[in-house]
Amino acid sequence: MTTVGERLVQGLAARGVEVVFGIPGVHTVELYRGLAGSPIRHVTARHEQGAAFMADGYARVSGKPGVAFLITGPGLTNALTAMAQAKADSVPMLVITGVNRRDSLGAGLGHLHELPDQAGMVRALCPSFQVTAPERLGPVLDLAFAALTADRPGPVHIEVPTDVMPLPAPPLPPPAAQSLCLPDPALIAAALSRLGTARRPVILAGGGIRGAEAAVQALAERLDAPVVQTVNARGVMFGHALSVPASPSLEATRALIAGADTVLAIGTEIGPTDYDMYLRGGFPDVSGMIRIDCSAAQLARHAAGLCIRADAGAAIAALLAGVPPGQATREGADRAAKARQAARAELAQLDPAMPARLAMVEAMRDACPGAIIVGDSTQPVYAANLVYDHDRPHGWFNAATGYGALGFAPGAAVGAALAAPASPVICLIGDGGLQFSPGELRSAVDESLPITFVVWNNAGFREIAEAMTGAGTAVIGCSPSPLRLQAFAQACDLAFDSVPHDPAALRAALRQPHQGPRLIEIRAGDTGLSH
Known part of the structure; x- marks a missing residue:
């Protein structure tokens, strides 16, 4: 007999999971049953919050979802801070926990680790799915991994009732294919038309450019556009003449953006902790920008002249196909150098x-x-x-x-x-x-x-x-x-x-x-x- 817990581990391995971070407990013994015979490595944290932070760091560096195994109740509540950090920074993190027996949920009987509504508490932060029966395990895994990778990445929660974990489970179907969000060709054409007439373009690059670093650099070179990088995009153009690795909260960086005739924002939520760190307002008007983001909700949060909902890499590749090489001058590099120098000087003033x-x-x-x-x-x-x-x-x-x-x-x-x-x-x-x-x-x-x-x-x-x-x-x-x-x-x-x-x-x-x-x-x- 193969149990739900064992099938869960098999399902994770089939989806490319190589490491899980966690602390075992009496409510997750059955989740751990399949780990010993699997290729998945388990790393023991000292606190559930630490386990989720480990999953966060793993995801940021590997580009794959970080996974945590945690106990019911306090294991999950201890991890909520780390899940909120992952939510804020668009980091794919899968948190898998137990939950009490199905017939006890919401009854308030005082069971160990009991919460009034564990899944409801988590849904205020991120998607939460419950494996209500063995045959639901495969569909839940597909839903969870789609939520991790489709639209804006972030944390996702799966809970498995303790009375479901040891039940016999049928073999899982192959994982559902994950689709890439491709740009609308008409919108790409509109963006190319605007970029083609730009004389002082600036690119705002956020953490969403992950995997498209070389393409961002190539696009910047063709457009002769300085690239302002938020914290989560630093390193994308190390030492490059067009690189502006400086916060948009600085007056020097804002002056560069204000002087642009076209702003192209890629994979950035334009959040205050990057764009207005000191909460003093005064950020330049970029309501006419071209904005590329995989999340429709993010695109709706700021006015823009043109919004393209797409995977950043796919959108940049489409733009590159329409921007001829050799049109750049040195003016963009001069603007970038001026901004870099002024930003460093501004540090001492702060x-x-x-x-x-x-x-x-x-x-x-x-x-x-x-x-x-x-x-x-x-x-x-x-x-x-x-x-x-x-x-x-x-x-x-x-x-x-x-x-x-x-x-x-x-x-x-x-x-x-x-x-x-x-x-x-x-x-x-x-x-x-x-x-x-x-x-x-x-x-x-x-x-x-x-x-x-x-x-x-x-x-x-x-x-x-x-x-x-x-x-x-x-x-x-x-x-x-x-x-x-x-x-x-x-x-x-x-x-x-x-x-x-x-x-x-x-x-x-x-x-x-x-x-x-x-x-x-x-x-x-x-x-x-x-x-």
């Missing part, structure tokens, strides 16, 4: 300490070429989100935009390392954020992952303290005592180093050979620059 924080991030990139840097909400990440050019696509991401969940980086770094085992991974987190999820460092040890955990130690929630001071409010609650990081690293079986706030010292520490994970403390209050 905060005199920001250029030095950015220099620390650039030291990480230079010391570890091709590294994936996974960031938390911490001061050097904030600086780099404003202006920073990474040396590989999908190699710079963090939780300081979108939902803004502290404690994201350790788990996400584990997922990233498993998705790209040949790449160095750096987890950049503050001492405050580290205390949200310290246990996930042990998961990195268990899996022997070569992650470097870089802890920006300013002994508290310094960014919040500065905001309270700036608002004329007494600073309260911003000085949680930091971990004694050397002792903590020793307890986690991690190699340890401590460096001052000095790019040269950080580069030297990062270049030291190491096996498995390690921890490097940056003493943020100690500049070390006089030594």
